[in-house]
Amino acid sequence: MIKLFLKGGPIMWPLLLTSIVAIAAVIERFIFRVRERFRRDPDVVESIFGQLERGNVEGAMAAGQGSNDFMARIIIYALSHREKSMSNAFLRAANQELQRFNRGLPILDTIITLAPLLGLLGTVVGLIHAFGLLGAQELGSPVAITGGIAEALIATAFGLAIAITALIPFNYLNARLEEARNEIQDAGSQLELMLSGIGETRPRASTQMPPAPAAGGRAGH
Numbered sequence: 001m002i003k004l005f006l007k008g009g010p011i012m013w014p015l016l017l018t019s020i021v022a023i024a025a026v027i028e029r030f031i032f033r034v035r036e037r038f039r040r041d042p043d044v045v046e047s048i049f050g051q052l053e054r055g056n057v058e059g060a061m062a063a064g065q066g067s068n069d070f071m072a073r074i075i076i077y078a079l080s081h082r083e084k085s086m087s088n089a090f091l092r093a094a095n096q097e098l099q100r101f102n103r104g105l106p107i108l109d110t111i112i113t114l115a116p117l118l119g120l121l122g123t124v125v126g127l128i129h130a131f132g133l134l135g136a137q138e139l140g141s142p143v144a145i146t147g148g149i150a151e152a153l154i155a156t157a158f159g160l161a162i163a164i165t166a167l168i169p170f171n172y173l174n175a176r177l178e179e180a181r182n183e184i185q186d187a188g189s190q191l192e193l194m195l196s197g198i199g200e201t202r203p204r205a206s207t208q209m210p211p212a213p214a215a216g217g218r219a220g221h
Contacts, residue, residue: 008154011122015115015158022111022166025104029173032100039068045187048075052194057082070097070180071187078191090191094184101177108170112163119159126152 005012044067051060061079064072074093081089130149 004154005158007151008158009122009126009151011118011125011155012158015118015122015155015162018111018115018118019162022108022115022162025107025111026166026169029104029169032103033173033176036070039070041067041069041072044069044072045075048072049190049194052191057195070100071183073097074184075187075191082195086195087192090188094188097184098177098181101180105170105173105177108166108173112166112170115159115162115166116156117159119156119162122155122159123152126155 005016008015044064047063048060051057051063057079061076064076067073067076074090074097077093078086078090127149130152
């Protein structure tokens with residue numbers, strides 16, 4: 001593997017760096033996902049909405065106080081600012097939580113685009129070198145020329161391998177981000193309906209999250 005790496009030319013070092021960054025980003029994001037999964041507490045969120053359904057706003061705030069569940073944190077922050085602007089408070093808290101879920105995705109998105117381009121650059125440089133041999137040796141050593149072309153393609157292969165490998169966790173993490181966004185939107189609608197039912201809200205901006213593009217615009221990948 002090391003000999004194959006060295007045959008790819010100098011462009012293999014930037015490719016190695018992109019692969020290390022991609023691995024680090026993926027590991028950090030999966031640690032985040034595991035940590036968030038253990039922090040989820042659906043019973044607390046259900047208890048908050050149960051208290052709201054009974055018209056007990058203070059009880060709902062007490063039920064969710066100190067919870068590590070991101071959904072509970074958003075709701076409690078919104079309820080604590082209901083006298084000023086609950087809708088704006090909900091959106092602010094939701095955006096802060098979504099930023100945590102989105103962290104690292106732009107890095108992966110950049111690597112998915114950059115790695116194949118670096119590989120292609122390495123191949124072009126290798127082909128230039130191979131055809132330089134062709135002009136210098138006047139077809140005297142076809143083995144050297146074809147070997148040079150084969151080595152030039154190593155960089156493209158590595159670049160594509162990095163991009164394909166990074167694309168899989170990127171799509172998975174992007175799907176989890178959209179799940180969190182949808183859950184927040186549903187909770188915002190439910191919160192608004194419950195508070196309007198007990199006369200706690202006045203006509204203000206909606207708590208619906210504005211649609212935001214996925215990192216780098218790769219939502220369809």
